[in-house]
Amino acid sequence: MANLAKLEYVALDITGKNYLTWVLDTKIHLEAGNLGDTIREESCSSSQDRAKAMIFIRRHLDEVLKSEYLTVEDPLALLEALRSRYNHQITVILPKARYEWSHLRIQDFKSVAEYNSALFRITSQMKLCGDTITEEMLLEKTYNTFHANNVLLQRQYRARGYTEYNQLISVLLVAEQNNELLMKNHNS
Template sequence: MVEDPLALWKALRNRYNHQRTVILPRARYEWTHLRIQDFKSVAEYNSALFRITSQMKLYGDTITEEDILEKTFSTFHASNVLLQQQYRAQGFTEYNQLISVILVAEQNNELLMKNHQS
């Protein structure tokens, strides 16, 4: 039990200071290998993207909206090149705008497939 705030801060820093050297390289690796096509759903990709970017930002890396948009556009599956070009042409400036459109498109595709199967 430590009551002195300075002593507590030093103890916490000693215990967790290594996190930057462990987490940041792993987050950079995951960012490099993050591809939307590797996920079963857009929601899974979105969750992984935010987890990785949060870790990178926490430890000092700068990730811009443009970086996130480019990462998403550039990792579409090759069979979706036309779709990717259409999304680029819409001129999204914020990731949340793009992901909203993609989530709606995914939901509509799932409904169409269910209707087709029934």
């Protein structure tokens, strides 16, 4: 029978495709439950806390993985075994995310919101893999990928001196909404 307990986040898939987000979620939830010490080297956690951590981690594993790691009783040992098995995901995800980053252009999206969503999905993957994405990089990516017909607009936005990506994207969203309203008024 399926696991009847409600999961706090998605269980680790047997393929490991969600390993990076799974391990991050696991660490956060263990910390929130005062069990973070159970997955640290030279831990002084009690056997009861380690057992609670194991129960929690095992609840968030695919059924096949539970069977494969049935004899592992230490949460740190289990996470290390899973890391050695799935950490190669970084070598799969990072090049793909970098490729998507290099080909991301605001002009290719129908709306600013769609661009913003794609940008954050890509940068999240890059950050999970250890890349650093700065506010300046986000701003430059957006400025440099405006459509060629909007060079004047791009210069005006750049001249405003935004230091945070959220400031720029907010202004772009408002401008897009105002433009849509003007077009509706014009058409009616």
